[in-house]
Each structure stands twice: as structure tokens, then as C-alpha cells.
Ligand SMILES: [Mg+2]
């Protein structure tokens with residue numbers, strides 16, 4: 041916990057399809073967790089520039105009964121350790137374990153998870169940037185009042201870009217991958 045600050049530089053990141061390869065069968069173990077090319081470098085560069093990095097992830101596999109909570113928490117410990125070994129820092133990870141039909145308030149595109157993260161860390165949502173690969177991530181950023189949202193072409197990014205364009209929903213930048221997204225942010229923010 042830290043006090044609110046208007047000068048915070050915070051990047052929220054989706055996990056699957058942004059940091060690691062996504063799978064329609066869910067990521068159910070550390071053996072299935074595969075960092076995308078450039079993602080560790082992107083995280084390192086954002087960390088070096090003073091950004092606070094927080095992951096916001098829908099993990100409905102938990103309540104679908106195909107991913108044990110302890111396994112997910114262990115995966116996140118390993119994820120943070122690998123990012124740290126690469127010179128980056130993930131400050132926190134928030135996830136929604138619910139299935140869509142449970143009607144929770146934290147499953148993206150609803151803003152509940154992002155708001156929880158902001159509340160716990162004293163962050164003003166309007167000072168934050170979202171990086172995601174899905175329409176849900178971009179809509180979450182809009183619903184929560186993030187300053188901007190970036191889409192990466194990895195994961196679901198290409199189909200999401202087409203859907204967003206069709207719906208007339210703008211994104212600040214469509215990046216090749218997380219490293220490109222990080223470089224774009226760093227080129228614009230002192
Ligand atoms: Mg994703």
C-alpha cells in the first residue's frame with residue numbers, strides 16, 4: 041500500500057496473449073506458460089523507466105474447475121520470479137476466478153478488478169495505461185477511465201483490432217508485441 045499520487049506511472053497488463061502465449065484450452069500449469077518473444081524485455085524497459093506494472097487477468101478456469109487456485113498462485117510466483125530475473129518487476133497480480141455466467145463485477149470488461157487494484161495501491165485510474173490483446177481489455181480500460189489503452193497484435197490482438205475498428209472503439213496504439221507497446225509508451229511519456 042502506498043498513498044495516492046498524481047505523478048504515478050502505472051501500466052495495467054493483461055496476462056494471456058500479452059505476456060505469455062494464450063490457449064483456447066486455458067493455461068493450466070507452469071509447463072503451459074510460455075513467455076511471448078519480447079515480453080520480458082518490454083516489462084524490463086517499463087520497470088527501468090519507473091512504471092508500476094500490475095497484471096489484471098480473467099482466469100475463469102479456476103471456477104470452471106480445471107485450474108486449482110494453488111496452481112494459479114504458484115504460476116504467478118514463478119512468473120514474477122522470471123520477470124525479476126529479467127530485470128523487471130510485477131508489483132501485483134489481480135485475477136477474476138469467476139465464470140461469465142456468475143455475473144461478478146470483476147470479470148473484464150467490467151472495471152471491478154482494475155478498481156480494486158487502484159484502491160489497494162492508491163492509484164488514480166485516470167493516470168493509468170492498459171495493454172491488452174482482447175476487446176475486453178480495451179473496454180475495461182474505457183469503463184474504468186484509464187488515460188489510454190494499447191492493443192498488442194499477439195494473442196487475440198488481430199481479431200480484436202478488427203472488432204474494435206468495426207465498433208468504432210479507438211485505441212491509442214496497436215503494437216506488434218509487448219516490447220513494441222513499451223517502446224511506444226516510453227517514447228511519449230517522460
Ligand atoms: Mg488476453
Ligand SMILES: [Zn+2]
Pocket residue numbers: 136137138144145146147
Ligand atoms: Zn470476477
